[in-house]
Amino acid sequence: MRKQKELIGLLALRVSILFAVISFLAILIFISIKGFKVLNIGFLLEVPKDGMTKGGIFPAIIGTLYLSIGTVIFALPLGVLSAIYLIEYAKHKGLTKTIRIGVDALAGVPSVVFGLFGLAVFVKLFNFGVSILSGALTLGIMILPVIIKASEEAILAVPKEFKEASFAVGATKWQTITKIVFPTALPGIITGTILGIGRAAGETAPILFTAVTFYQRLLPHSILDEVMALPYHIYALMTEGTASEYQVPIAYGTAVVLLGLVMSINFIAILIRIRGRRAKKW
Amino acid sequence: MVNHKIIAKNLNLWYGNSPCLKNINISIPENAVTAIMGPSGCGKSTLLRVFNRLNDLIDGTRITGEVLLDEQDIYKDMKDVFSLRKKVGMVFQKVNPFPKTIFENVVYGLKIHGWKDKAKIEKQVQKSIIDVGLWDEVKDCLHKNAFSLSGGQQQRLCIARAIAIEPEVVLFDEPCSSLDPISTAKIEQLMEELKEKYTIIIVTHNLQQAARVSDYTAFMLLGELIEFSETNQMFTTPKDKRTENYLTGKFG
Amino acid sequence: MKKNFIERLLPIFALLTWVFLFGIMLILFIEGTPIFKSVPIFRFIFGRHWYPVHEPPEFGILPLICGSLMVTVGALIIAIPFGLGCAIYLSEIANRAVREVVKPFIEMLAGVPSVVYGFFGMVLLAPMIQKIFHLSIGLTAFTASVILGVMALPTVASIAEDAISSVPKALREASFALGANQWETITRVVVPAAKSGIFAAIILGIGRAIGETMTVLMIAGCCAVITPNFFKPVRPMTATIAAEMGEAPMGSMHYHALFAIGLVLFLITIGLSLIAERFKER
């Protein structure tokens, strides 16, 4: 009886993990099979044609790239500096706890709410309009917690012996942080940043009202231009327009590109983490 | 008449509310090796870290009394801890090269103290590595990661890092505790050579090591300095009963 | 110790998360509360009709709240058992090699963009469900629940795993020493010991499901009606904001009403974060 119960229980656990793995593989394989049919160089490098029924998705790829870069430029320094403060400077326990609660709370805010904030503040109040800038700032605030947490963890893992050795030769705290702590924590910070990019590149709701447009023939010229973006492109192809028999295949192609992009980003982050763990000698 | 490099007077130190050093009076002779011995937890490392003010990093430490380096009070007269630490280098118990190349490890202190001239820097790095007897072993791989060296080599690299900035005093906190006998012998020999130029203080648990390398020995117990005298004298005719007990292995 | 310019600015960077949190709340208040001038709060929240473009319009968000609740509950029915199953499997059963292979799958599952989940639901799951259950339309609360469940699974799994793997080894050994088998040890010792962390995981899973936008926008259907039937289309709050913000003229009642929904969402998720924080502390 006990034995059977155990067998069933452990089986249920295995079923759970299989469910997760299979769900992932199902999405990956299904979208890959359908998507690779329409994927070719032209699809990647051409602009959309004939009212989105032909051509490629080049502007959407570029748009997502621009948005991701802008997001990182904004969020990375803020996140790293916050983490440095939390780990190396903040003395008061209550203060650090309060800040951490804020970080967790920000991480839990729904993405569409960030979109509303971006619309009201960046698009309207600051008058950046629907633009790369507005979108990147909105996404940047959204991934800030990811970067702070990853940086905190990475900085915390720097052995105290390194810091002491640096102080012992007469380095100041800031020199120690910039020359020893930061470089040592860098792989971890990069991993976190990459995960953040992956998140930003795949998000739709925050850029829906702040950055994207359905169709654009020319590439954006400045950060105040609106852009196309891969995730929004999928949504738009599926919900707008009338020629769905032409649009759905393009959506498959876009989905495989987006999924490929985001998955390779995540994969790289995981690889860096595993390699970092192996290379670590201290 | 020996010259005294470091003099501590009525030194007390607390971690939070618990006293760790109690009324220490000690005068460290210049250009000699002074060993500090005592059972675990008696405050040896703490005393050592008073001399380069590394305890400042720990929250809640409180200090009274004075510590003089060349007649200057290191807590009051010196303009900052950084120039103090330039004069008082340290080598740690846990071998701790930076995760950088061998060259970068030695160069680190020089850069911190504003060395710019490339040729001079390279000469100084080479000189420091030669001084610790590591040159022949690493001269072809200066740009390899420091962690590719053996434990003993890493510790000698840490010594090179400490002496590159030409300190006047070098503190060693159990520098050989994680090393094999051959590496230990090398470092002991190195200390012998270094004392020509530097004042050396070494914390050690190893009585034989203290007897071998040091000219003077201090014995500490529970935060107090029990006895301080020439090493020969301490090991042959200890003045205090407690020192004798420790040396004969009755406790500790 | 003298601090340099950046060092003195650090606390400001660290407080930015709170600035953003307050900023979001403030904006939602400013842009959302004007709706309460024409629609009293009570009628806004408990009103049964959401007809924003009718003449006269009606702004009752009860159907939207019900929509959100339905898909969230549905999602939890999948995410909690499977997520906890994965967490227990990874920390109690899998050996190192298996974990290093399987864990990335769960992380990748978390990394799939929500628009791709939505797309997958639209092209594959919805038609399947339509056929299996003989429905007139496959875009239902049930469809959305399934996909949302898979999406929230990694959230539950990863936080619960942290909690479970931090249960001291000695506890398990004590249980084994008393003759308990692995299943008994898991259910009677490990899980109870990690209880509060597991609660935190579940609550954050709820937050993830409630805040998810693109997926429900694409597959929950579009009818703002109150229904107990899981096989009917529903319209969660997030989807309403995303779908209608583009059409709502700036400054109109509809515009303010959408911000007010954002405010409700924001308050719910902040509340959940704070509750989770409480549990995590224990």
Ligand SMILES: Nc1ncnc2c1ncn2[C@@H]1O[C@H](COP(=O)(O)OP(=O)(O)OP(=O)(O)O)[C@@H](O)[C@H]1O
């Ligand atoms: N950061 C700290 N905070 C509070 N107490 C400390 C701290 N560091 C050391 N102590 C306490 O001060 C006492 C002396 O510590 P210290 O490290 O100087 O001993 P030690 O003689 O070097 O011992 P060992 O031989 O084990 O290295 C110990 O009782 C220790 O618990």
Ligand SMILES: [Mg+2]
């Ligand atoms: Mg010690």
